[in-house]
Structures are given as structure tokens and as C-alpha cells.
Amino acid sequence: MSLLEIEKLRAGYGDTAILHGIDLAAEAGELAVIIGPNGAGKSTLLKALFGLVATQGGQVRFEGADITGAPPERLAGLGMAYVPQERNVFPTLTVSENLEMGAFSVRGDLKPLLDAQYGLFPKLSRRRSQPVGEMSGGERQLVALARALMKTPKLLLLDEPTAGLAPKTTEEIFAHIRSINRTGIAVLMVEQNARRALEIADRGYVLAAGRNRFTGTGAELLANREMAEAFLGG
């Protein structure tokens, strides 16, 4: 049994279907990436997983339990965390308040959880009382990541974590994602930086036009000529 199993998932908005039957599995502790051209449905897949887009068919299982179409509030309590591409921080709240929201359902003192995140992200430790809206794009992304890690999820869903960031910040984020994965947290990541993503991935899924196109380990996909020409570009 895989940690996350997606079987023939169809999802979309109203009468329009964006995903036409996606199959995907993520193993515990694995770093899996989803790549593909714009409009392939990569972001829609993560949104459908987390109950933000209507599921129109198929099944999703997490740790064996059926979570198809479950609302985000429920998934937050099951050990799944999600960082959307946009609007992924609370801008008028401070860094520490953003992190506290990540552990909203946790009873009792949050200090140990906060300290753990400040240990992982020293940059944030120095800015605890700063409203996040005043921070740079890269720093906001760190807050978004730290917020999702507060309850130590089993699976972390990331939608284009390096979108719009400078190359140096992009490398910083990838380094964080790798060390998060090394602590045993499974990562399922949509990325536009296809080549870089495959280099750090255990497994890759290439989507196009709402369907699976290629599946394999990171290395296999990087070596695949047909795929490289069509999808990798730079």
C-alpha cells in the first residue's frame, strides 16, 4: 500500500473536466515531482487532492483510507499539508502568527513546534514579529513552507514552490525541500523547473492535457530523449 494512491482521477470546474483519469502513487518518505506543460492540469491535481476543486470521478486513498473529495479541513487533520502556489501566506499576520495558524488544531503550548521551525529556517527566526506581507517573495515562501510543516505532516504537497524566485533563492528552496524529505516526510511537488526537479526526485510524473504521459524515476525521465525534447526545454 502506498502512502497516497490516486486512481483514474477526473476533476474540473463545473462542466469542464481538466483531469481525464490520472493515476499516481506516492510512497512514504519519497520525493515525487509532477511536471508538464502549462495547462496540463498539474496545479488542478493538487487542488483536487486537497478538496479545493470538484472531483468528478476516480478515487484517492491516503494510508489506505478513501479521501476522495474530502474537504481541506479534514485533510489537514489526517497528516497531509498543502502549500498553494498563490495566496499561501497570511499577509497581515506576523511570521509567528502564520506558523501558529499552521498548528491551529493543536491543543496546548505551541512553543516547541515554533522553535522547531525556527531551527529549520533561521532566517525566519530573526523576523518573528514582522508582518509577512512586508517580506520578499523568497522569504514568504519560507514562511509558507514552515507553516505547512508545523504539525510534521506525513505528506507535503507543494505547488510550484520556486515560481517567480531568483535562481539563488530557488536553490535555497530546493535545498530546504531535500532536507525536509530526508527527515522522512513524503513530498509531492509540482514544478515548472522540470530539469532541476527531476534531479532531486525519486519519482516523476509527466502530465499533458490532463492525462499521464510518462512515469519513471528521476534519472530515467532525465535520460528519456523523447520526453526531453517535448517537455524539458531548459
Next chain:
Amino acid sequence: MELINLYVVPGIVLGCIYALGAVGLSLVYGVLRFGHFAHGDMMTFGAYVTLSAVSLTGLPPLATLPLAILVTAALAVAVDRLFYRPFRDGPTIVVVIASFGVALMLRSLVEIFWGADDQAYESGIRRPILLFNMLLIAPRHILIITTAVVLVMALHLFLSRTRLGKAMRAVSDQPTLARICGIDLDTVSLWTWIFGAGLAAAAGVFLAIDTQLDPNMGWNLLLPLFAAAILGGIGKPYGAIAGGLVIGLAEELSTYPLFGGHPLVRPDYKTGVAFAIMVTMLLWRPSGLFRGRVY
């Protein structure tokens, strides 16, 4: 001195009333995302509940304020469940129109139960107190300002120190992300109504203490309330407090006879000052002084 006693102090008192009403309006707009046109009538309802409490118990109005707050909060939660919730998933304008309907219903209920005539908590003339040998301030004004400060501080502590208060601010920022964090929007909405309506009830009681009661008292304040909320940045509670004080002072000061013997603005047109400020803000900087939400 005449400026302070006859214009600035009443302006601050009016500002406190506007501030408390506008904070509720801003909270509801931020969390529930619609302009609540029945907010003024919630103020009216709170004032009239106090009227009954005062005539039944003989206590001063401020002593029965907690009761007015509780009853008005309960009313708001019931109104939300009955009239706003069913329309939440549709276009926002539908909920806004529903709130117009609720406003009409509340006003009529007040007229049915309490009558349409003007009323007051107590009759008779009370003398103002002389402070520091210069400041002539009515005891009721001191009470209103002090209680308003206490209520605002309580709200501030709730929003900045409690988990639920922070969740309310989070939902106001990004409701979808709040859901992703596992925050229950229904619980946050419930407490938004409780605080919003509670503060409106207090504002209504203060207004009745300062002037008198009539069924249209809250409805007539809707324009300055919205002006205050927009001035401060709609969706930003602290902005609404500042906005309320500015509008209250502006309205009172606008009637000051700055040049010669005539007031700058005829007292009949005082509300026009609030309207002018609101229109100016919407044209110049719709997000308000403290950058609230524009949509």
C-alpha cells in the same frame, strides 16, 4: 475652550459611537465578505433591549449593557442562520439584499414592540462636571468614552492574543488558506457575528444615552458607519476605529463657527460631511488609510 467643550468632546463621543459600529461592520466585511446593511438596526435593537432592561430593573443603562450585547449577539447569529447562510454560495449581492430585508424587519419589530415615538433612558437635565477648572464635560460623556476604550481594548486583546482572534484575522486575509490550515469557517463566522453585533449593541446604547431612542436611530447612522469603515480601510478593524473618530470629529467640527458667527456647515448637513469624506476616499484611495480590501 468653547471649541473643546462644545465641539471636540462631542466629536470624540460621536467618534466613539461611530468607531464601535464601524468595527463590527469591518469585521463582518472582512470575514463574511459582504456589506451588512442591517448593522445600524442591530445598534437600534441593542438600544431598545436596554430600554426594557432599564425600565424593568431601574438600573442605569450601562449596567445592563452586557445583557444588550448578549441578546443582540444572539439575534445576529439567528439572523445569519436564517437569512444569510442560505445565500452564502451565490452572488454576494443576494446576501446584501437579504441584509436590507433584515434591516426593514428589525426596524418594524422595534416599532411593534416598543412603539414609534421618541424615547429616552431617563428624563431630566443633568449638569456637566467641571474638570481642571476648564473642561466642562457631562458625566454621560465620560462614561461613554471610558466604556468605549475598555471595549476596544478587549477586542484588541481578543484579536491579537487568542487563537480564535488570530484565526479571524487569518480568514479575513485568505479564507482558502485558512481552510487549508484546518480552520473551521463556521466557528469563525459565529464569533464574528457575536463580536460585531455586540459592539453594535454597545454603540446603540451609547447613542441612546447621548441623544435619545427612535426606531430609525441606527439606520440613520449607516452612512457615517460605512464612511468610517471605508476611511479606515474596509476589513481592517483598527482602521475602522480611527475612521470612526475622524468622522465623528469632522462632523462636529464642521459646524464650528470658524469665520464670523455662522457655522462652516449647517448642522442639518452634518451627515453630508461623512458622505463627502467617503466619496473622496473612494475616488482617491479606495483601500482606505490603512489599506483594507478593495473588492
